[in-house]
Amino acid sequence: MSPAINGTADLSWFGRRSNGNVFASAFLYGGMAVALVIFLVFFLAPMIYMLIESFKPPMMSGEADALTFENYRSFVTDPLYQTILQRTLRVAALSSSLMLLCGYPVAYLLRIVGPRTRSRLFFFVISPMLVSVVVRTYGWVVILGKEGVLNSVLLAAGIDNGFSRSTHLFNMTAVVIGVSHVFIPLMILAIYNSLQKVDFSLLKAAANLGAPPYRVFFEVTLPLTLPGIIAGLTTVFPLAMGSFITVAVLGGPAVWVVSMSAYQQATTLLNWQFAGAIGAALLIAVTIIVGLFNFVMSHIVREQVRP
Amino acid sequence: MSTLQLRDVSKKFGANTAVANVSVEVKSECLALLGPSGCGKTTTINMIAGFIKPDSGEILVNDNDITSVPPHRRNTGMVFQDYALFPHKTVFDNVAFGLRMRGVPKAEREKRVREALDLIGLSQLGHRFPEQISGGQRQRVALARALVIRPSILLLDEPLSNLDARLRESLRDEIRRVLTTTQITSVFVTHDQAEAFAVADRVALMNHGHIVQVGTAKELYQRPIDRFVAKFFGDCNFFQGRGGPLSDGVVFVDTNGGPVRVPAGEGPNSSSASELTIAVRPEQMFVAASESQGADVNCLSATVSSIRHLGSITRYEAALRDSSVVKIDQQQPSDGVVVGQSVFVCWAAEHGMLLNAAAVK
Amino acid sequence: MILRSFCGVMLAILTLPSFVVVYGSFTASGYASVAFQHFTLHWYHAFFSDDQFIASTLISLKVAFSTAFLSGVIGTFVAVCIARYNFRGKAMLEALFTLPLMIPTVVLALAFLLFYTWLGISGGVTAIVIGHAILTTPYVVRLVKSSFANYNWSLDRAAANLGASPARVFFHVTGPLIAPGIIGGMVLSFIVSFDDVVVALFLSGPEVVTLPVRIFNYLSESPGPIVGAAGSALVFFSLITMFLVEVVVGTRAALNVEAVK
Numbered sequence: 001m002s003p004a005i006n007g008t009a010d011l012s013w014f015g016r017r018s019n020g021n022v023f024a025s026a027f028l029y030g031g032m033a034v035a036l037v038i039f040l041v042f043f044l045a046p047m048i049y050m051l052i053e054s055f056k057p058p059m060m061s062g063e064a065d066a067l068t069f070e071n072y073r074s075f076v077t078d079p080l081y082q083t084i085l086q087r088t089l090r091v092a093a094l095s096s097s098l099m100l101l102c103g104y105p106v107a108y109l110l111r112i113v114g115p116r117t118r119s120r121l122f123f124f125v126i127s128p129m130l131v132s133v134v135v136r137t138y139g140w141v142v143i144l145g146k147e148g149v150l151n152s153v154l155l156a157a158g159i160d161n162g163f164s165r166s167t168h169l170f171n172m173t174a175v176v177i178g179v180s181h182v183f184i185p186l187m188i189l190a191i192y193n194s195l196q197k198v199d200f201s202l203l204k205a206a207a208n209l210g211a212p213p214y215r216v217f218f219e220v221t222l223p224l225t226l227p228g229i230i231a232g233l234t235t236v237f238p239l240a241m242g243s244f245i246t247v248a249v250l251g252g253p254a255v256w257v258v259s260m261s262a263y264q265q266a267t268t269l270l271n272w273q274f275a276g277a278i279g280a281a282l283l284i285a286v287t288i289i290v291g292l293f294n295f296v297m298s299h300i301v302r303e304q305v306r307p
Numbered sequence: 308m309s310t311l312q313l314r315d316v317s318k319k320f321g322a323n324t325a326v327a328n329v330s331v332e333v334k335s336e337c338l339a340l341l342g343p344s345g346c347g348k349t350t351t352i353n354m355i356a357g358f359i360k361p362d363s364g365e366i367l368v369n370d371n372d373i374t375s376v377p378p379h380r381r382n383t384g385m386v387f388q389d390y391a392l393f394p395h396k397t398v399f400d401n402v403a404f405g406l407r408m409r410g411v412p413k414a415e416r417e418k419r420v421r422e423a424l425d426l427i428g429l430s431q432l433g434h435r436f437p438e439q440i441s442g443g444q445r446q447r448v449a450l451a452r453a454l455v456i457r458p459s460i461l462l463l464d465e466p467l468s469n470l471d472a473r474l475r476e477s478l479r480d481e482i483r484r485v486l487t488t489t490q491i492t493s494v495f496v497t498h499d500q501a502e503a504f505a506v507a508d509r510v511a512l513m514n515h516g517h518i519v520q521v522g523t524a525k526e527l528y529q530r531p532i533d534r535f536v537a538k539f540f541g542d543c544n545f546f547q548g549r550g551g552p553l554s555d556g557v558v559f560v561d562t563n564g565g566p567v568r569v570p571a572g573e574g575p576n577s578s579s580a581s582e583l584t585i586a587v588r589p590e591q592m593f594v595a596a597s598e599s600q601g602a603d604v605n606c607l608s609a610t611v612s613s614i615r616h617l618g619s620i621t622r623y624e625a626a627l628r629d630s631s632v633v634k635i636d637q638q639q640p641s642d643g644v645v646v647g648q649s650v651f652v653c654w655a656a657e658h659g660m661l662l663n664a665a666a667v668k
Numbered sequence: 669m670i671l672r673s674f675c676g677v678m679l680a681i682l683t684l685p686s687f688v689v690v691y692g693s694f695t696a697s698g699y700a701s702v703a704f705q706h707f708t709l710h711w712y713h714a715f716f717s718d719d720q721f722i723a724s725t726l727i728s729l730k731v732a733f734s735t736a737f738l739s740g741v742i743g744t745f746v747a748v749c750i751a752r753y754n755f756r757g758k759a760m761l762e763a764l765f766t767l768p769l770m771i772p773t774v775v776l777a778l779a780f781l782l783f784y785t786w787l788g789i790s791g792g793v794t795a796i797v798i799g800h801a802i803l804t805t806p807y808v809v810r811l812v813k814s815s816f817a818n819y820n821w822s823l824d825r826a827a828a829n830l831g832a833s834p835a836r837v838f839f840h841v842t843g844p845l846i847a848p849g850i851i852g853g854m855v856l857s858f859i860v861s862f863d864d865v866v867v868a869l870f871l872s873g874p875e876v877v878t879l880p881v882r883i884f885n886y887l888s889e890s891p892g893p894i895v896g897a898a899g900s901a902l903v904f905f906s907l908i909t910m911f912l913v914e915v916v917v918g919t920r921a922a923l924n925v926e927a928v929k
Binding site: 356357378380383388389391405456 | 825
């Protein structure tokens with residue numbers, strides 16, 4: 001059937017070229033045009049503005065308004081920012097790994113249970129995402145604080161030492177736990193998606209051929225779900241890198257990451273130009289990493305034999 | 308009582324010509340657009356409805372050019388292949404939809420919808436939703452919905468293709484009944500020739516975007532204009548040769564298998580000394596041992612290559628002296644005929660159909 | 669199986685923080701702990717008497733409703749045009765409306781702050797609504813687009829054939845049939861906007877502080893038990909919204925959330 005029958009390819013019916021009742025097709029296209037304008041002015045323009053600003057010297061410095069790489073140069077060469085960047089990457093890497101390790105089993109369980117249990121499990125997996133990041137992070141403050149839940153449980157169990165009497169916040173561990181908790185549902189869903197596509201009779205075949213469960217997993221299940229794992233990593237790693245609220249609340253000044261620098265520069269120090277450079281740098285870093293992941297993904301997909 | 312005219316309508320999709328120079332007139336009758344997939348019949352009906360704009364040509368209803376009129380302003384009711392009943396509206400609201408769009412006041416709307424539902428025998432189901440009724444019932448609702456608006460032209464786009472065979476036959480007769488009762492001008496698209504013959508008054512056979520032949524069932528079957536038309540309605544044997552002299556409405560043709568006589572048609576194809584094609588249907592032929600079967604019987608010598616008994620008929624295949632194979636279907640098998648035997652394949656000259664040799668597609 | 673126990677622990681951990689906050693908000697100390705505490709509404713009393721918190725809640729609601737409406741409208745127009753038509757630059761348009769999802773929120777918020785201030789509209793509710801709309805429209809577009817997946821285009825042709833102009837086709841046929849997708853998109857927009865901290869933080873002004881931002885400020889400067897009540901209010905709002913969706917539109921909207929991911 002020609003695509004025109006579906007009403008998608010041929011504009012002669014709804015299109016601008018049809019005579020009569022131009023108002024009506026203008027209705028849909030007009031609405032879309034408004035949406036487009038809104039996005040161009042309030043989304044694209046800000047991004048471009050930020051980019052341009054990042055190439056200008058800081059306003060406070062009193063230099064002329066010429067384009068320069070100064071902001072980027074100082075960001076890249078300054079040892080302070082190098083540390084911050086490394087720390088940000090570490091947070092992202094640790095969180096992503098934790099999310100992968102803890103999330104995979106949950107995704108697996110989702111795959112093997114029956115439909116009703118599955119929807120109930122889905123509810124538990126997805127519902128945290130309905131709650132604001134601040135609240136979830138505050139929950140960890142309550143759990144990990146000096147008089148928090150964790151300590152009170154330990155004390156009640158009789159473990160009364162330096163560990164159970166001090167705060168567990170303001171360190172890398174707390175941050176990694178918090179960040180992982182925020183984004184793990186996404187990882188679970190990504191892995192579940194690719195697990196769904198795995199034909200479980202393949203697993204039975206492997207077992208039938210003599211493979212013990214752990215080998216079945218490593219030789220069959222894991223490789224087949226690699227695309228899902230990579231998709232999950234591609235989703236959560238950039239999110240973890242850009243994580244701001246969780247790191248600020250759980251890490252405080254002890255764990256300072258790039259996003260906090262951006263906030264500080266923009267609002268406290270009012271150095272928009274430098275802040276813009278940080279923002280752009282973060283964006284570039286994220287793009288590179290996503291590109292890397294996609295590259296790896298396409299390599300794997302090419303090597304795997306498609307069922 | 309409306310007249311629909313297509314004048315030289317054409318449509319291309321990219322490099323693909325879907326419809327080429329189609330011209331036809333329909334008046335107070337049902338015209339079937341028949342043909343294999345891709346022949347352009349669906350595109351044509353969509354152009355009449357206004358969903359596709361022709362590249363060239365005009366479409367006229369009652370002498371008004373509607374080629375540029377948007378679909379919601381043409382008064383063409385359409386019945387879709389997948390019924391296209393609004394799932395979120397009841398049967399009653401579905402049928403009432405067109406009347407609502409036309410601003411028909413509530414009281415009259417309800418009256419006309421009830422009449423339409425009565426006409427198709429579904430008055431009890433007005434409050435049901437499309438998913439609660441059967442396929443055949445849905446199709447009847449679709450028909451009622453298109454008719455209730457009293458369209459000038461009724462368009463039916465393969466309305467029966469989604470139904471099972473039994474339902475198809477009964478609905479076919481019902482559609483025919485409705486068409487003849489309302490005397491509405493209609494166009495009916497189908498790929499099934501039996502359907503076309505049962506429902507329509509005239510049939511336009513299409514191929515590769517062209518209308519090959521328009522006529523009644525009888526005309527198409529007995530006087531096909533070319534090989535395509537002949538083959539479309541059933542198996543055919545073809546004989547080609549040079550035309551000879553014409554006498555008493557009969558032409559002598561010197562074919563590959565020998566000289567035959569064929570009734571002359573009207574028009575240029577009966578001129579002598581040109582390449583002519585004769586079509587004969589297998590069921591009109593018979594196998595005989597001797598050549599002399601009568602004055603108006605054509606006989607060609609051939610060798611039997613296969614005999615198959617297919618229930619009610621016996622199918623013979625025989626090779627003529629130029630090795631081309633001829634099929635013969637007989638109700639009764641001929642006595643003593645075996646494979647490899649030299650026989651004569653014969654047919655009464657009046658059963659030969661002279662085709663327009665130049666129009667071979 | 670070990671798997672089930674592990675997952676049980678995991679899911680408990682997933683819900684623990686929110687649970688702890690809600691639980692703690694009802695205790696005397698304001699914090700959850702193993703030791704038994706009396707049930708009290710003291711902190712909620714404090715929350716509802718606090719002018720600033722109430723103001724923030726109202727602002728959050730105002731912003732979220734406006735965002736849901738705005739992104740619902742523009743997202744639907746975009747999705748319908750994408751689903752129905754083919755036009756030059758369609759792929760780029762689709763990319764444009766998916767892009768906000770792929771950019772770290774901090775970067776978006778920063779860009780918004782710089783540009784909107786330059787435009788002179790920063791610091792007000794409008795700026796936040798616009799920022800949130802950019803953030804949430806991609807979700808609406810995705811949800812509405814997916815509700816076209818099984819759409820029967822013959823219905824549109826049938827409606828037009830029966831006399832409905834394109835606008836009427838939309839209002840009588842297309843719209844009602846994709847309504848679940850639209851509503852799902854608007855609800856998702858509401859939740860995302862209501863919960864958002866980063867964009868609202870960057871764009872907040874002296875009087876325009878949304879509830880999550882107010883909570884964040886408290887956490888950073890003067891953490892106190894009242895935050896627990898405020899946080900619980902957030903949780904309750906989210907749960908109520910999802911419950912309403914469940915009742916009105918059914919799990920369909922929830923299932924579409926999977927498609928979004």
